Amino acid sequence: MSVELKNVTKLSGAETHIYETNLRLEEGEFNILLGTTLSGKTTLLRLMAGLEKPSMGEVWFNGEDVTGVPVQKRNLSMVYQQFINYPNMSVYENIASPLRVARTPAAEIKQRVDKVAELLKLGPMLKRMPNELSGGQQQRTAMARALVKDAGLVLLDEPLANLDYKLREELREELPKLFKESGATVVYATTEPIEALLLGGHTTTLHEGNVTQHGATAEIYRKPHDLLSAQVFSDPPINTAKVTKKKEWFFLSDKVRWLADDRYANLEDGVYTVGFRPHHINLMAKHDQTVTVQGSVVITEISGSESVVHIDVDGDTWVSLSHGIHRLEAGDEAELYIQTDRCLYFDEALRLIGD
Amino acid sequence: MIDKTTNQKAWFLVAPVVVLVAFNALIPLMTVVNYSVQETFGDNIFFWEGVKWFEQVLHSERFHDSLLRQLSFTSIILLIEVPLGVAVALSMPKKGPWVSVCLVLMALPLLIPWNVVGAMWNIFALPDIGLLGRMINGIGFDYNFTQQPTAAWFTVILMDVWHWTSLVTLLAYAGLCSIPDAYYQAARIDGASSWSVFRYIQLPKMKRVLTIAILLRFMDSFMIYTEPFVLTGGGPGNSTTFLSIDLVKIALGQFDLGPAAAMSLIYFLIILLLSWVFYTLMMRNEEQ
Structure with missing residues (x-):
């Protein structure tokens, strides 16, 4: 689905977390939110998810105003930096959980879970409990939960940050392919310019609650609108x-x-x-x-x-x-x-x- | 064969611990063992009696009655305090200035000495001058804990719930606070009901602290002495005479040191056994 933020502002007390933002993410695109810690990436994701309400402005999905629509009705899924799985459910049950909530028929659940598990190489782990898995496998399980739903919008909040270097590289390579197939619009928050360049797609640079630029990743890297965008998108710093x-x-x-x-x-x-x-x-x-x-x-x-x-x-x-x-x-x-x-x-x- | 150098010096290193444990646990325990197998008429004269006292205690109706009372009491307060403690913990605020207010309020009962709790509740529940006693009688119930066994049980249980639910609450609250916010967000995105959040996120995450809470409450309530002793003195009749009150009556009231020692050991073994059963059961669930 396409996602549009119209004049969205987020205040918290006297502090401004997000300054007036206009942003349009097209259907099926892989979008990267690039910014340092506290630049407002997570807040933007939470606003899109509906976990937080904008202080001003509107959020639109597919040309419809969803500002007042509760999270569970927005047809989206989210993956976090921490590995979030239900601790006393097997990997299979974990992946199946969103489908169970949606009352999907058992046969279909089985088929969809098996397919996603295969995609994420979790086939042999299905019977294990989350605490018996490595960090990478736990995060794959969380991603499988996000994928199995067939959500129109997938939000990923620094999903690879807690993984070790090798796994990060491996998953980074697989991610765009996985989501390309699902057809979902993806928003991927990261602090690392290199990650943005490797993942491709479109990038939005953020600095202290301001969107400084949005466009094709390579384009932004080559031609930053202003010095701030260039600084956000340069490691080591420009x-x-x-x-x-x-x-x-x-x-x-x-x-x-x-x-x-x-x-x-x-x-x-x-x-x-x-x-x-x-x-x-x-x-x-x-x-x-x-x-x-x-x-x-x-x-x-x-x-x-x-x-x-x-x-x-x-x-x-x-x-x-x-x-x-x-x-x-x-x-x-x-x-x-x-x-x-x-x-x-x-x-x-x-x-x-x-x- | 490999030549091992024997170095007995290491024993010196464990000696302090051995001395400490000997003085605070082994020697007192051995005194009890000593009394439990002998008969004495004072003057340090002892006669060997074997397992006579153990047989006597195990066959005595009085012991059966207090054990049954003790088991009922412990089950009742566990059934009340654990769910209630968890419920209170769930309804406590997670952040903001009220957190400290709630925590202090919760910790207050735990800071009051046990005999003071007993005395407080004694006065509080008196049917003629106590606030609680007057109130219950005022709304039409005939209530006098010094004369009615049911009223006495009700008061003892209420007192224990008041005194100790906080402990379960504080432990459960600590468990709840350790759950990252992302879990709740993930559940909201999935559209999980608040029951599912409790069943699949909060309860599993609280499991370890709840195991400790249940164990502590089990052991403490099984050894309860001061509060009911001050409140009811074990009465009316024998209706609130729990194991430790009974034990003191035998040992210091009747000065039957042999049976009292035998009963102490049986009592000790029961607690040890039940604690082990509790712990194993709960830890086995954990592994599954």
Whole structure:
């Protein structure tokens, strides 16, 4: 089903949890809510589910106002960060529970549970109790409960956050396929930009209760509307600095400058904010469109095949990400290369220029 | 054969515990065992009697009667206090300023010394000057707990429920508070009824603490002495003479040390056995 939030606001006491939000999620899409902790992801999910009522505004499903419709009549299902299953029911009974509430005939229950269990590789576990399962299997059971209902809308609130790395990767790969087949509209809340990129679909970036941008995931990553969206969608965080445009040049400092490319030919002279992602500032020059900056190393984090170097350049601390292992000690002087063709420029209001 | 070095020094490490346990449990218990198999006429002169006292106690009608009273009392208060305690816990607020108010109110009865509880209820229930006694008589029931066995039982049970339901409530409440909110949300999304929420979420999650609550209430109520002793003194007649009251009557009233010691041991074994049965039954359910 399609989901629409119209001028939705959520207040709690004197605090605003969600500022006025307009959002439309199309039927059958995989949508990602991306934002840090406390950015309002869970509140948005709860508003869609009907677990909370908006202070102002309306929630529409399939072109119908459902703001006043209670949760159990909204035909949706939800999966949580914690593994929520009925503790004294077997896996089979757990998966069957929404169908039993809906008084589905026994034969149909059996058939649907078996099908979903197979899909989620729970076949051999059906007779076990939830506390006899691993975390991954418990979460699969919870997901099976969400899937078996044939709900039009599935809400997933950081479902992989409590799983270990390997399982997370595995489930992350399966998830879009699983839900694609079911035809349900999916809303998936996560704090991890990488997860959003891997899952694809559409992304909504959230910052402190504000929806900053909504659109196709790759599009948002490549062209964030404003600096906030770019910051939400960058891990390690995006680097920023002030640049001054004079004629055809951008000046980072007196010594460091580069030629503005055609897109910015008509940009007025003045001070702008430049943003460049960590993997666009490297320890090795990648191609010709780079400028060199000097700085002293603050800390180096080496993860297998990549090195993340935090570096102090004229008082600003930047994060750079380079392939290969670079053992730089704190205090070392280093030369870094910024790929200027990948830079994003923001105006005074921190909106993207050349959008 | 492998040569083992014997190092007896380890015994020194357990010695303090052995001494402690000996003084607080083994030596007093052995004194009782000592009395239970001998006859004494004072002056530290003992005669060996074997299992005579045990046979006497087990065949005495008086012991059967108090045991039956004790079992009825414990079953009645368990049947009342456990469901009532859970019900109160369910209706307590989960957050907000009222939580602490409720918790303090609940804990109050538990903080009152047992003999004070007995004295309080004695005065409270007196038919002529007590608030409760006057009230019951006022609405038309003939009520006098010092003369009617039924009224005495009613009062003792009411007192115990008042004194100890809080314990079950507090334990059950702790169990309820440990359930993440997401469980309730999930149930709401499923459209589960409040009975299903209780049956499939709250009850299973409270199981462990309820096991402890039932065990504690069983053991405590089976050993109850002070409160009924102060309230009714075991009367009228023998109607509220529970096992421990009877035991004290035999030991200190009649000074029959042999039978009293034998009865103590039987009493102890009954509690041990029943506790074990309770525990095993409840834990076996847990494993299934």
